[in-house]
Amino acid sequence: MKGNRIAVTGVGETPFLRKGEETVMQMMTRASLAAIADAGLTPADIDGYVSNKYAGHPSEEVAHAIGAGERRFTAVADTAGGTATTGDALRLAQLAIEAGLARHILIPYAIRSTKPGGVYGFHAREPQKAGLEMPVGFFGQPTYFATMANRYDHEFGLSEEELASVAITYRAWATKTPHAQRRDPMDLDGYRQSPMISTPLRAADCCLTTDAGCAYVVSSVEAARDLPHPVVSVQGVGIGYNNYPHGVLFSQKPCTFDYPGWESAAQAYAMAGVDPKDLDLAQVYDGFSISAIVQTEMLGLCDRGEGGRFYAAGHGMPGGCMPINTSGGHMSGGYVPGINLLIEAVRQLRGQEGDRQVPDARLCAVAGLGGNNHSTTILARG
Amino acid sequence: MGIPIYPVHLEDPLFQGFYDGLDAGELRITADAETGEWIWYPPEVVPGKPDAVLEWRAVSGEGQAYTYTVVTRSLLPGDHKAEVPFTVILFEPDDAPGVRVAGILVDDEGVEPKCGMRLRFRPVEAGDHRIPGFAPVR
Numbered sequence: 001m002k003g004n005r006i007a008v009t010g011v012g013e014t015p016f017l018r019k020g021e022e023t024v025m026q027m028m029t030r031a032s033l034a035a036i037a038d039a040g041l042t043p044a045d046i047d048g049y050v051s052n053k054y055a056g057h058p059s060e061e062v063a064h065a066i067g068a069g070e071r072r073f074t075a076v077a078d079t080a081g082g083t084a085t086t087g088d089a090l091r092l093a094q095l096a097i098e099a100g101l102a103r104h105i106l107i108p109y110a111i112r113s114t115k116p117g118g119v120y121g122f123h124a125r126e127p128q129k130a131g132l133e134m135p136v137g138f139f140g141q142p143t144y145f146a147t148m149a150n151r152y153d154h155e156f157g158l159s160e161e162e163l164a165s166v167a168i169t170y171r172a173w174a175t176k177t178p179h180a181q182r183r184d185p186m187d188l189d190g191y192r193q194s195p196m197i198s199t200p201l202r203a204a205d206c207c208l209t210t211d212a213g214c215a216y217v218v219s220s221v222e223a224a225r226d227l228p229h230p231v232v233s234v235q236g237v238g239i240g241y242n243n244y245p246h247g248v249l250f251s252q253k254p255c256t257f258d259y260p261g262w263e264s265a266a267q268a269y270a271m272a273g274v275d276p277k278d279l280d281l282a283q284v285y286d287g288f289s290i291s292a293i294v295q296t297e298m299l300g301l302c303d304r305g306e307g308g309r310f311y312a313a314g315h316g317m318p319g320g321c322m323p324i325n326t327s328g329g330h331m332s333g334g335y336v337p338g339i340n341l342l343i344e345a346v347r348q349l350r351g352q353e354g355d356r357q358v359p360d361a362r363l364c365a366v367a368g369l370g371g372n373n374h375s376t377t378i379l380a381r382g
Numbered sequence: 383m384g385i386p387i388y389p390v391h392l393e394d395p396l397f398q399g400f401y402d403g404l405d406a407g408e409l410r411i412t413a414d415a416e417t418g419e420w421i422w423y424p425p426e427v428v429p430g431k432p433d434a435v436l437e438w439r440a441v442s443g444e445g446q447a448y449t450y451t452v453v454t455r456s457l458l459p460g461d462h463k464a465e466v467p468f469t470v471i472l473f474e475p476d477d478a479p480g481v482r483v484a485g486i487l488v489d490d491e492g493v494e495p496k497c498g499m500r501l502r503f504r505p506v507e508a509g510d511h512r513i514p515g516f517a518p519v520r
Contacts, residue, residue, distance in 0.1 A: 120457060124459060128424075128425075131392070131397035132423055132484060133484045134388050135388050135389075135513050136485050137388065137462075137468055138472075139458050150449050150450055151497055154449070197455045198470075251423075251472055252480075252482055
């Protein structure tokens with residue numbers, strides 16, 4: 001697969017709410033119509049779809065809801081979290097567009113974190129977790145990722161200040177982002193007031209609870225040149241997969257925080273023909289501060305084991321040498337897994353972000369953790 | 383420190399042997415009955431061997447903590463405020479390399495949990511059933 005063949009031509013989202021009233025389908029529809037309009041297209045122009053198994057709605061429902069024309073291509077991303085929305089979906093879209101199966105592909109996603117059963121409901125349905133982990137209270141993502149953080153600390157060292165600097169960095173960006181959910185400034189004292197969930201992770205180390213939808217449109221680079229916005233092309237997509245299902249993912253992997261991000265980053269940089277030092281900014285899937293630290297290392301933005309110190313040095317902050325999660329990420333901006341990070345990358349590369357615009361942003365990496373899969377995507381202006 | 387109280391659902395017979403072991407005061411792990419290889423957690427299908435038979439084998443109960451966390455807000459379904467804090471341990475038995483068993487830290491007065499700390503298995507009562515506890519080796 002080669003870079004510079006497809007472009008993200010339209011992006012859109014609904015407001016990010018702590019608790020919304022609309023269904024997943026309603027939010028996906030609104031976000032999709034916004035993305036299609038942003039691309040300068042109409043629903044009749046959309047002829048391909050990549051849907052997401054976790055959203056729970058196949059493409060015929062989306063196509064019907066947006067009033068689209070004939071569907072010529074559909075696929076479902078098979079991974080979770082950010083890998084599906086920022087990695088697999090783009091790969092599938094490129095395959096379809098290069099094969100001539102579709103011209104404009106819609107990729108929608110929405111989440112109701114406040115739905116009955118909560119965000120951990122799918123873990124509770126895993127027989128191995130229900131049988132062997134829930135009875136000892138080992139349950140829920142913050143608890144899983146807290147055990148990773150303590151192991152990471154054991155291997156590399158991770159002070160409270162270093163851990164806190166991740167949340168403080170993303171919050172600094174959120175204060176500049178009108179649609180971010182948490183715009184109140186936060187310093188180390190404020191971080192320490194955040195309730196402890198599972199040591200060492202506080203609520204401030206966790207992604208937000210969000211009800212919202214996001215969507216984007218993918219077209220060929222040639223078609224993108226005729227559309228309203230500056231072209232934002234996909235230069236590289238890399239995906240690391242391995243075979244640890246959710247039931248054993250958080251306990252039995254030899255290193256529980258060793259996501260396949262080294263592989264995804266190597267693939268993406270090779271496809272794009274660039275190095276980490278060429279990047280102007282990055283968006284990193286921050287389900288938790290610890291996983292953001294590890295993925296920052298995997299992207300090659302710092303050495304292994306240095307992620308906490310990278311953030312503590314202020315490198316990811318506004319004005320830092322490598323701005324990260326420039327709309328507040330999932331921890332302060334909003335949590336629509338991966339996809340709102342990709343949308344932020346596109347808008348930064350278009351150069352339309354006002355107060356939080358990274359000057360002359362031309363190249364951005366998006367890291368997408370999803371279960372035990374990981375994607376790295378390199379987007380470029382032009 | 384508290385103890386998490388959450389019902390053990392044994393509709394899935396895969397895990398019955400684990401709780402039978404706790405009742406007998408043993409920590410039991412599944413192994414391929416033919417080769418003796420540890421297969422953990424017990425899966426619906428043994429990788430590459432759909433005909434393989436698993437059997438439960440007791441381990442010594444000596445081992446170390448791969449990692450831990452002190453849970454101060456239980457995320458289990460239902461109201462569990464009275465049960466926190468408790469410390470979750472991922473325990474690595476010395477005689478079952480590659481295996482990790484989830485349990486809680488017990489008898490830990492004056493001991494800070496640490497990765498690599500030496501632990502000894504000791505089952506604890508948690509409502510109407512037992513769960514794996516691991517006590518620091520002092």
